[in-house]
Amino acid sequence: MSLFHPVGRSSVAGLRRARRIPAGERLYRAGAEGPAWRLHAGAIRLDTTGPDGHAAFASLAIAGDILGCESMLFGGHTFSATALTECWLLPWPRGRSEAVADGLLASLAQAQQRAASIVALRGGQATARVLGLIRLLRDNAGRVILPTRQDIADITGLRFETISRIMKGLERSGLLVPVRIEGVRATRAYAVDPVLLGGLPVA
Structure with a gap:
């Protein structure tokens, strides 16, 4: 990483x-x-x-x-x-x-x-909600530091287990690539593939 x-x-x-x-x-x-x-x-x-x-x-x-x-x-x-x-x-x-x-x-x-x-983040397909939050929080360099899984669940109105499953799927697809950021837990910092993100649904 x-x-x-x-x-x-x-x-x-x-x-x-x-x-x-x-x-x-x-x-x-x-x-x-x-x-x-x-x-x-x-x-x-x-x-x-x-x-x-x-x-x-x-x-x-x-x-x-x-x-x-x-x-x-x-x-x-x-x-x-x-x-x-x-x-x-x-x-x-x-x-x-x-x-x-x-x-x-x-x-x-x-x-x-x-x-x-934010209203859109709480309705529609589960994966699209999480992707909407990623789009909202990513920086100009294509990196994102995500909240805890529980915070993501609260923001999107989804279950903790659903968030965990979606995050694992996004990592497997290559859309989210874990990176090391000083002072940030390894499970919360990612580089975002803009091509893959652009081809997925918007919340």
């Missing part, structure tokens, strides 16, 4: 105020007060609290999204936010008010477009 550095690390090394969140660590809890952040690299899971008191998947944040800005209006966070992969965040807002407004509008537009993608 080839060795890659973690996604986004080189691009944030020079940003003095960047905050690193390891995979699996919570950024904030629903109802808690706190600042807003712009996600520079990585993926974050947003959860609500279900009637039974357990976390229920609500949405997904990826690079470029602004997180927690509702706390500036309502005094608390609407969702709980947990890192699915290693994440780098920057304090928000930063800079001139005009740039802040433009950044917020761009983030809202991106989040609105992704909402449709």
Whole structure:
């Protein structure tokens, strides 16, 4: 397997105020007060609290999204936010008010477009749902660091066993090729074959 550095690390090394969140660590809890952040690299899971008191998947944040800005209006966070992969965040807002407004509008537009993608991830053929998540999370170099199998199951609305079976099939087909990325478990980092991915159904 080839060795890659973690996604986004080189691009944030020079940003003095960047905050690193390891995979699996919570950024904030629903109802808690706190600042807003712009996600520079990585993926974050947003959860609500279900009637039974357990976390229920609500949405997904990826690079470029602004997180927690509702706390500036309502005094608390609407969702709980947990890192699915290693994440780098920057304090928000930063800079001139005009740039802040433009950044917020761009983030809202991106989040609105992704909402449709997330709905698609929870319906249709099981394999297409997993492929949709891979398309959403892969980087420009054709690599992807995936969440845990249980997180993938929660995001796609599928059973853990189904996710395991699909992942094994994608590896056997050559669409996903395991790679070594510093600090990332071997079962979660892959190079994605763009030709094979392009020939498979979209969720």
